[in-house]
Amino acid sequence: MVIIKHLHFPSNLYFYTKFQRMIRVRFAPSPTGPLHIGGVRTALYNYFFAKKQGGKLILRIEDTDQTRFVEGAENYIQESLEWSGIHFDEGPKQGGEFGPYRQSERKNLYRQYADQLINDGYAYYAFDTAEELQKMRETEEAAGHKFQYDSKHRKNLKNSLRLSKDEVQDKLDAGKPYTIRLLFPEDEEIVFTDVIRGEVKVHSSNMDDKVIFKSDGMPTYHLANIVDDHLMEITHVIRGEEWLPSAPLHVLLYRYLGWDAPEFAHLPLLLKPDGKGKLSKRDGDRLGFPVFPMEWTDPKTGEISSGYKESGYFPEAFVNMLAFLGWNPGDEREIMSMDQMTEAFSLDRCSKSGARFDADKAKWFNHEYLQQYPMDKLVTAFKELLKKETIEEVCDDYIEKVIKAIKDRANFVQDLINSGLYFFKHPESYEEKAVKKHWRENSASHIGLIADEFEKCEGWNSENLEDIVKTQIEKHEMAGGKIFNGIRLLMVGASSGPHLFDILEILGKEESIIRLRNGIERLRSLNQ
RNA sequence: CGCCCGUUCGUCUAGUUGGCCUAGGACGCCAGGUUUUCAUCCUGGAAAUCAGGGGUUCGAAUCCCCUACGGGUGACCA
Missing domain, CATH: 3.90.800.10 (Glutamyl-tRNA Synthetase; Domain 3)
Structure with a gap:
């Protein structure tokens, strides 16, 4: 390539005739604030497009407006893209032979x-x-x-x-x-x-x-955009629809400068979930979902905007969800990895109309990824959050058992903590509603009887425990529903959670019986 | 207001070359079942006269025109 340049041959022209033109695309954000998820999607499509064709993806910082410079914005953009799994071949950080990659440095x-x-x-x-x-x-x-x-x-x-x-x-x-x-x-x-x-x-x-x-x-x-795209040998300009009105101007600039214009692809915009207009910074906190990939603190006002990362989204789920807002592979797959999406990507499968953001579907994507996530990573993430609850020194095997039992009804790792904390500490209180509904006069004596049987139990596992309880219910003609729910109440402190006997098995004999005995006492005094 | 772009279930969308579309899937919603809990799981359901109106055609969600609506843009911003 260097030799070709000495000969004053545009290298693209050379490749075009000799082989096939090397695909080069760029994502060109302006560091005027945090990167909006619409921008992440544009970067993502550029990434897919480049990777699919064995081309290069370039990051270029468009900072020609000095008055709009925002401290930390560029860094935020780089980190967000990195977190999202969008890697660049050339850019301010990674360098490259077409640099510098900041327009202020190309002044x-x-x-x-x-x-x-x-x-x-x-x-x-x-x-x-x-x-x-x-x-x-x-x-x-x-x-x-x-x-x-x-x-x-x-x-x-x-x-x-x-x-x-x-x-x-x-x-x-x-x-x-x-x-x-x-x-x-x-x-x-x-x-x-x-x-x-x-x-x-x-x-x-x-x-x-x-x-x-x-x-x-x-x-x-x-001007800067056209000059740089030309100098950097960009072959395809994939950007948001807000640029469509100025595209004729760009076309004219290429012509007047005597250059070949790249191909243009204008992507539809991301719209508000409700009402009118494109998705904006305000919508997120108003409707309770993030508009930015990562949390952002405004350096001037100190105002904090939430991010997907901090809200507990897996980057893989975030990116999968985003990719499907305006694109689909044409078959019925929805959960797809970065590689699978790259393989399936094509610009003519992108829709023309704007996509309304749907927070429920975003959660669903994360739910699906949570189910598939490697257990060791889940355990690590879980332990991190557990520390915040001031619970430490729990062995990984135990955590793994807990996660397996409750993950199917969770969307985020944080949900795992919220709905599984009782596996790590005794219930502090018993949900009033559940007590009213499930705890009867005779609950204490009946469940006490069952606790006695549990003491004698040798093989402490879900099936055996279920047999024991069912046998007792039949023998003493207890009300089944009240017994099951009563035990659950004493274990969990509420009327939710996985299969009751799985809970008992995980908690173990000693802990289960303690909860039973203690609970009976506490509820007895409560009843009086 | 001018210009540009768009318009299939509530939402994301399949449908790209007109016929297999009595319009498919997913999220959400509703109902039933299982789980003697539930935020899971299974089954089923409602949900788009393909924005409306005109054409073209034996035949249109798919092609053309008009209207309406929605979006973008109209800076010495990007």
Whole structure:
């Protein structure tokens, strides 16, 4: 590849003719805050696309707007993507031969292309200040007209199209601030093909002369994006639908710069679960689900937004759920690994319409992953959480038994703790409702009788225990339901949990009998 | 308001080249069963006249047009 560059051959062209063009895609977030799950999904699709075709995935940080810089945002983005299992081949951290990968570090690269556009007559200097334009916009709108910096207005504004060469040079020499704007054609249908949507047409008269170079010496997104995509030899631009309206501008930029444009694919947006509009930061905490992959603390306000990671989602489940919002493999599989999804991925299986986020389905995905999760990892995670309950020194075998007994009704590891804490400590109290419903006058004596039988039990396992209890129920003509539920109450402290005799087996003989005896005492005093 | 994109059960969607669609699956919901608990499990059910209206065709969810609705965008933001 290096040799080819010396020969001034664009390497892509070389590969295109010789073999097949090397696929290169990029995810290009702006570090203005935490990465939204919609962004994660875009990164994910880029990842699938690249991996499927043996191509490269590039991370590029688009930080051309210095005023919107947010402390910690870039780091957050990198960590979130890493946690999600989306790995990049090139980027600020991993480097690469097309670097640097932060636009702020490429600053001096862009100006020459803006100059080239001016020299070729495709762009011009504009000396109007932001305030002047704002004022004009307001007065025009007040009069019921729309204001655009376009073919109608540009001849009356302060720019190099109207001003004489000398006037322009004077202003430049005087150091007057200016922007560089792209000169849009007056009457032309701009057409391009979107991989997902097909042919998209926009008439040039509906576009205005976009600023491509700002007065602060930085390019705007539009210029930087095109220059970098070209220099980095990006073959496919897969991004959110919010970019579709400016795609014609990008197409034009490629043409004016004399470059081949990459393929475009505009993904549909993630929508709010309720109401209108796209999913936003506020929706998450309002509706009780995270909008961000990881927890984020706003450096200015200190405001905390919850994350999937901290809410107990497995990254594999998170990514699986996200991938299915706008894509599916075409068969009836739903639980798929990163590799399986990569294998099945294709852009023409992406839907065109926005997907409403569904928190219930997200939980279901995690439930499914919890069932499959490697036991040793589950035990480790469980122990971590157990520490927070100030319970330590429990052997792994015991934890494993507990997890096996209760995981099928849990969505998160945290659920395992919430619904299984009684396996690690005596019930502190007995749920009032359950007591009322299941505890009778004679419960104490009947269950006491059963406890006596338990003492004699040799083979302490679920089946034997069930036999013992059933035998006693028959022998003494006890009310079966009350006995079962009564014992459960004394073991759990509530009327929930797995099969009763499995609970007894796990708890063990000694502990079970203690709970029975203690419980009987406590409930007796309660009844009086 | 202009421009662009979209529209199949409540939600995610299958359906891509018109016929096997009396529209399939999943989540959620409801009912029954099992478990003498339950947030599990099993079985079943309701749920989309394919946004509406016009065409084209022997035949349309699938093609065309119009309307409605939804979304995006309209910065010296990305």
